[in-house]
Amino acid sequence: MSTVSTRAPARADRPAQSRPPAKRRRPRRREQQWPAYVFLTPWMLGAAVLTLVPMAVSLYLSFTDYNLFDPPQWVGLRNYQEMLTEDPRFWRSVGTTLLYVVVAVPLKLLLALGAAMLLKNLGRGRAFYRSAFYAPSLLGASMTIALVWRALFNDGGSVVDILGSVGIDTGGWVGNPDLAIYVIVLLTVWQFGAPMVIFLAGLQQISPELYEAAALDGAGRWRQFVSVTVPMLSPVVFFNLVLEMIQSFQVFTPAFAVSGGEGGPADSTMFYTLYLYERGFTASHMGYAAAMAWLLLIAIGIITLILFRTSRSWVFYADEEGR
Amino acid sequence: MNLTTRRWIPHTIAVVGLLVLLYPLAWLLATSLKPADEVVTSLDLWPSHLEWSNYTTALDGVSGVPVTRLLRNTVLIAGGAVVGNVLSCSLAAYAFARLRFRMSKVMFAFMVATLMLPHHVVLIPQYIIFNRLGMVDTYWPLILPKFLATEAFFVFLIVQFMRGLPRELEESARIDGCGAFRTYWSVTLPLSRPALITTAIFTFIWTWNDFFTQMIYLFAPEKFTITLALRSFVDQSSTSAYGPMFAMSVISVLPIVLFFFVFQRYLVQGMATSGLKG
Numbered sequence: 117m118s119t120v121s122t123r124a125p126a127r128a129d130r131p132a133q134s135r136p137p138a139k140r141r142r143p144r145r146r147e148q149q150w151p152a153y154v155f156l157t158p159w160m161l162g163a164a165v166l167t168l169v170p171m172a173v174s175l176y177l178s179f180t181d182y183n184l185f186d187p188p189q190w191v192g193l194r195n196y197q198e199m200l201t202e203d204p205r206f207w208r209s210v211g212t213t214l215l216y217v218v219v220a221v222p223l224k225l226l227l228a229l230g231a232a233m234l235l236k237n238l239g240r241g242r243a244f245y246r247s248a249f250y251a252p253s254l255l256g257a258s259m260t261i262a263l264v265w266r267a268l269f270n271d272g273g274s275v276v277d278i279l280g281s282v283g284i285d286t287g288g289w290v291g292n293p294d295l296a297i298y299v300i301v302l303l304t305v306w307q308f309g310a311p312m313v314i315f316l317a318g319l320q321q322i323s324p325e326l327y328e329a330a331a332l333d334g335a336g337r338w339r340q341f342v343s344v345t346v347p348m349l350s351p352v353v354f355f356n357l358v359l360e361m362i363q364s365f366q367v368f369t370p371a372f373a374v375s376g377g378e379g380g381p382a383d384s385t386m387f388y389t390l391y392l393y394e395r396g397f398t399a400s401h402m403g404y405a406a407a408m409a410w411l412l413l414i415a416i417g418i419i420t421l422i423l424f425r426t427s428r429s430w431v432f433y434a435d436e437e438g439r
Numbered sequence: 440m441n442l443t444t445r446r447w448i449p450h451t452i453a454v455v456g457l458l459v460l461l462y463p464l465a466w467l468l469a470t471s472l473k474p475a476d477e478v479v480t481s482l483d484l485w486p487s488h489l490e491w492s493n494y495t496t497a498l499d500g501v502s503g504v505p506v507t508r509l510l511r512n513t514v515l516i517a518g519g520a521v522v523g524n525v526l527s528c529s530l531a532a533y534a535f536a537r538l539r540f541r542m543s544k545v546m547f548a549f550m551v552a553t554l555m556l557p558h559h560v561v562l563i564p565q566y567i568i569f570n571r572l573g574m575v576d577t578y579w580p581l582i583l584p585k586f587l588a589t590e591a592f593f594v595f596l597i598v599q600f601m602r603g604l605p606r607e608l609e610e611s612a613r614i615d616g617c618g619a620f621r622t623y624w625s626v627t628l629p630l631s632r633p634a635l636i637t638t639a640i641f642t643f644i645w646t647w648n649d650f651f652t653q654m655i656y657l658f659a660p661e662k663f664t665i666t667l668a669l670r671s672f673v674d675q676s677s678t679s680a681y682g683p684m685f686a687m688s689v690i691s692v693l694p695i696v697l698f699f700f701v702f703q704r705y706l707v708q709g710m711a712t713s714g715l716k717g
Contacts, residue, residue, distance in 0.1 A: 149539070149540045149541065151538060151618070151619035151620065152534045152538035152539065152540035152543070152619075153534075153540060154620075155530045155531065155533055155534035155538065155619070155623070156530070156531055156534045156540075156546070157530075158526075158527040158530060158531065158586060158587050158588050159527065159528075159530070159531035159534075159550070159587065159588035159594065160546075161587050162527070162584065162587025162588050162589045163549065163550070163553070163589075165568075165587070166561065166565060166568075166584055166587060166589050167553060167556070167561055167589065169564070170560070170561035170562075170563075170564035170565050170568070171556075171560055171561060171564075173563075173564035173567070174560055174561065174562075174563055174564050177563060177564070184567070184570070231456070234449050234452060234453060234456075235453070237449060238449050238450065238453060241450070241453070245453050245457065246707060247703040247704075247707055248457055248460070248461070249456070249457070249460065250703070250706070250707050250710070251461075251699055251703075252460060254644055254648075254695055254699055254706070255464070255692055255695060255696070255699075257645070257648040258647075258648045258650075258666065258691070258692055258695065259648075259650050259666045259669045259670065259673075259688075259691070260467070260669060260688040260689075260691050260692045261463065261467075261692070263669065263672060263673070263684070263685075263688055264463050264466065264467050264685070264688070265463070267470070267681070267685075268463060268466065274466055306460065306463075310710060313707050313710045313711045314710065314711055316711065317711035317712070358555075362555055362557075365557065366557055366558065366559070368650070368651050369648075369650045369651065372650070372673065373673050376673055376674055377670075377673050377674060389559060392559055393651075396562075396563060397655060402563050405559075405563060406563050408559075409557065409559040409560045409562065409563070410560065412557050412559060412560070413556065413557055413560045416555060416557060417555075420555060
C-alpha cells in the first residue's frame with residue numbers, strides 16, 4: 117500500500133455525497149435562490165459586520181497610532197518596524213509562544229494517540245474511560261483550573277512537594293522564570309482528551325480486514341502500527357495537528373492566571389496574546405496591538421499553508437485511491 | 440496467565456492515568472473544604488475536618504456582589520449565547536448543506552477559513568464598534584455575535600451532520616408542498632437534534648469558561664460573571680484566602696461538571712464526528 121500523493125483538498129470542501137443528476141436541471145432558478153439568502157442573512161451580516169469589516173479596519177489600524185479616544189494617526193510601517201527591531205518584549209513573547217507550541221502540541225498529540233490506542237483495545241469500560249479522559253478538555257479552559265494549576269505548582273504546592281518527596285527538588289515553578297512556562301504546558305497537555313476522542317473515532321474507522329491482511333503477511337504489532345494504523349490515521353493526525361496548533365498560538369487564560377496577569381516572572385509567561393492584550397488594552401496602543409494581531413494571522417496562515425503543503429507527502433486519504 | 444496479564448495491563452495503565460488526571464480536581468475539592476491552617480502545611484488530600492465556612496464566605500462573592508448574582512449573570516449570557524448559536528448556525532448550515540445559490544462555494548470556503556482566523560484580528564475593531572454603539576459594559580457584545588453565526592465551528596458541525604441526513608424525507612416534504620422554511624423547521628431541524636444539542640452544550644460550556652471576552656467588555660462588578668469574579672484572585676499572591684477562593688472556584692465549575700455528567704455522550708460524540716465526517 118503506497119501513499120497516494122494526489123492533491124489533497126481540505127476535507128471540508130468535499131461534498132458528502134454527489135447530488136443526483138436529476139437535480140441539475142435548472143427550472144425555477146430564481147425561485148430557488150432567494151430562500152437560501154434569507155437563511156444566510158444572519159451569517160452574512162455577521163461575516164460582513166463582525167469579520168470582514170473588522171479585518172479591514174484592524175489592517176488599517178495596524179498602520180496607525182491609535183488610543184481609542186483620539187483619531188488614529190497614520191504612521192505607516194512604524195508599528196511593524198518597532199515590533200521587529202526595537203521591542204525585545206515582543207520577541208520574548210514570540211519565543212515563549214513558539215516554545216510553548218513546539219513542546220505542548222506534540223506532547224499533547226502523542227499522549228492523545230497513546231491513550232486512544234490504549235482505549236481501543238480496552239473492551240469493558242472503554243466508554244467510561246473515554247468520557248473520563250475527555251473531562252479535563254472541558255474544564256481546562258476555565259479560570260478555576262488555571263488557578264488550581266498555579267496553586268499546585270507554586271512554592272509549597274502539592275506537585276512541588278510530591279516531586280520533592282521523591283528527590284526531585286525543583287522549588288516553586290510559578291516563580292521560576294525557567295519553569296513557569298511548563299506549568300502552562302502541562303495544563304495544556306492535561307487536556308489531551310479532545311484530540312484523543314478524534315483519534316479514537318479515526319481508529320474505529322480502520323477496517324479490521326487491513327489488520328488481518330497485514331497479520332497474514334507476517335506483520336507484528338509494531339509493523340501493523342507503522343504500516344496500517346499510521347497511514348490510515350494520517351488525515352486525523354493532520355486535522356488534530358492543525359487544530360491544536362491554531363489553538364495553542366492563542367492561549368491566554370492560563371498564562372494570565374499563572375502569571376498574575378502580567379506575564380511574569382521576568383516575562384517568561386508573556387505569551388503573544390497576553391502581550392497583545394497588554395499593548396492594546398492596558399497601554400492603549402491599539403494600533404500596535406492590531407499590527408501584532410495581523411502578524412499572528414500571517415504566522416498562523418504561513419504555518420497552516422506549510423502543513424497543508426507537506427501533508428501531500430504524508431497524509432493518506434483512503435477514498436482517493438484510484439481517483 | 441499470559442492472557443490475563445495482557446488483559447490487565449491496559450486496564451491498570453488506564454486506571455493509573457485516570458488517577459493522575461483527576462488528582463487536580465480532587466485537590467480542588469479537598470482544598471475548598473480545608474481549614475486555613477491546613478492548606479499549606481498539610482500534604483494530606485483529606486482535611487482533618489470539613490470547613491464548610493469556606494463556602495459561606497464564598498457565597499458572599501467579590502466586591503460586595505453575591506455569588507448568586509454572579510451566577511445569574513453568567514447563566515443569562517450563556518443562555519443567550521446558546522439560543523443565538525443554535526438558531527443562527529442551524530439556519531446558515533441548512534443553506535450550505537441543502538440549498539443551492541450563487542457563490543455558495545465561495546461563501547462556504549470563507550466560512551471554513553474563518554475557523555482558522557485568530558480572534559485577535561477582529562477583536563479591536565469589534566471593540567470599537569461595540570464602544571460606538573454604547574454597548575461596552577453591557578452583555579450585548581457577548582450575546583449579539585452569537586445571533587449572527589460568527590462561530591464557524593458550529594456552522595461547520597451542523598453542515599456536516601445535515602449532509603449525512605437522508606434527503607428523501609425533505610424531498611417528500613417538498614413534494615407535499617412545504618417551502619424551504621417549513622422543511623427546515625419541521626423536518627431537518629428535528630432530525631438534526633444531536634448536532635443541535637452538541638452545539639448548545641458546547642456553546643454553554645465555552646461561554647461559561649470564556650474569560651478574555653468577558654474581561655474586555657465588562658467593568659461594573661455587579662455585571663460580572665463568575666469567571667470574571669475569580670479574576671480578583673489572580674492578582675493576590677497570599678495563600679490565606681485559599682479555602683474561600685477554591686470554594687468559589689468549585690461553585691464556578693460545578694455547572695460544567697454537571698453538564699458534562701448529563702451530556703457526556705453527546706459531547707464526546709459531537710467532538711468525534713465534527714472532525715471526521717465529510
